[in-house]
Every structure is written in C-alpha cells, then in structure tokens.
Amino acid sequence: MMFTVTAxxxxxxxxxxxxxxxxxxxxxxxxxxxxxxxxxxxxLIAVFAFLSGRTDIIDIALLYALLNFVGVVAVLKLVExxxxxxPGIEDE
Amino acid sequence: xxxxILSYVxxxxxGLLGIIGGIGMHRFPDFFTRLHAAGITDTLCxxxxxxxxxxxxxxxxxxxxxxxxxxxxxxxSPAASHALANAAIHxxxxxxxxxxxxxxxxxxxxxxxxxxxxKTAKKKQTKKKARA
Numbered sequence: 726m727m728f729t730v731t732a733x734x735x736x737x738x739x740x741x742x743x744x745x746x747x748x749x750x751x752x753x754x755x756x757x758x759x760x761x762x763x764x765x766x767x768x769l770i771a772v773f774a775f776l777s778g779r780t781d782i783i784d785i786a787l788l789y790a791l792l793n794f795v796g797v798v799a800v801l802k803l804v805e806x807x808x809x810x811x812p813g814i815e816d817e
Numbered sequence: 818x819x820x821x822i823l824s825y826v827x828x829x830x831x832g833l834l835g836i837i838g839g840i841g842m843h844r845f846p847d848f849f850t851r852l853h854a855a856g857i858t859d860t861l862c863x864x865x866x867x868x869x870x871x872x873x874x875x876x877x878x879x880x881x882x883x884x885x886x887x888x889x890x891x892x893x894s895p896a897a898s899h900a901l902a903n904a905a906i907h908x909x910x911x912x913x914x915x916x917x918x919x920x921x922x923x924x925x926x927x928x929x930x931x932x933x934x935x936k937t938a939k940k941k942q943t944k945k946k947a948r949a
Contacts, residue, residue: 727825734832741839753905761855780879794893801904
C-alpha cells in the first residue's frame, strides 16, 4: 500500500519534470529537468522492486544511477563545446 | 511494527518532497532557482525514500545495494548540479537579481531621496533663519 503511494508520488514528480523539460526556455532548464527525471527513475525502479517483491531489480536502479550522471555530463559537454571530441576548454 | 511505521513515514515524506520539488520546478522564475528546486528532490527526497526501503529490507543484500545507490547519488548529484550551474554561467545565462533598478526598489529609493531632500531643505531654511 505504502509502496504504491510512494510510486504514484514519484510518477507525479516525473510528470512535472518532463513537462519542464518540454517547456523549458533554455537548454540548461531541459538538461536539469532530464537529470531530475533520471534520479526519479532510479527511485521508481527501487520502489518497484519492493512493490513486486523481487529485490534483484535494485541492480537495474544502480545501473541507472551510474548512467544518469555520465549522460548528463556528456550532454553538458556537447552543448557547451558543440562536440564530444577534444580535451575540453580550460577555465580562464 | 515500529520499524514499519517509521519506514512508511520516511516513504511518504520522501514522496511529498518529490512533489514539492516538482511544483517548484514550475513556479520558480529562472534557471538558477529551479536548480534549487531540483536539488531538494535529488538530496532529501531520494535519501528518505531509500532509507524507508532499506528499513523494509532489513539487513540483507538488498539494503546494501540501496546503500550503494544512496552513495552514488550522494556524490554525483551535487557534481551534476555544479556542472550545470557552471555550464549555464559559461553559456551566458544571467541569474535574475533584485537590482536597485527593479521597479519595487525604485519607488522606495525615490521616497528615501525625497525625504532626504526635505530634511536638507529644512536644515537650510533653519540655517538661513538663524543667519537672518
């Protein structure tokens, strides 16, 4: 029962985040919303693992937590520099 | 039984914080304030939900995995937020600031100036009278 309530709350949050990602005026707003969406995905999978009683599913949540961070940083580099090649711009 | 109640409280509080953060994403006016709203859901919401699940699992492999998820989120979400803010500043996005030229401040400043002028005028008048 409580897992269902939590899963619904997380789903509402994901809906709000995806709405911001679609509306967002700047690119960074969209990236921020997608980052939040990814974090909520991790939580949703973890809750679903307990909801269905198969706790092995938490491994997938762990994988999502790792992928989400790398993905956000990669997209940021792509937006800032226009490409993923090269060592990156040094701070002045 | 007590642990069950505690974990339910944590789960519901985590879900509530998530919804609050989601509403904040829509109500805040610019990117940097939205970063703050997303920060709420990345830290306390995630921590509370994972803690509630961990209490349900007890001391098992599942709770260790949940701990690992928490550790990863604990390290990566501030790093991601910092990278986002840094990229936005480099990309030319300016935060909304309550500068003295904002309409609310301007009226107050004008009033203060007017009061000062009146005071100085009175002083001058009294001085003139004294001289006379």
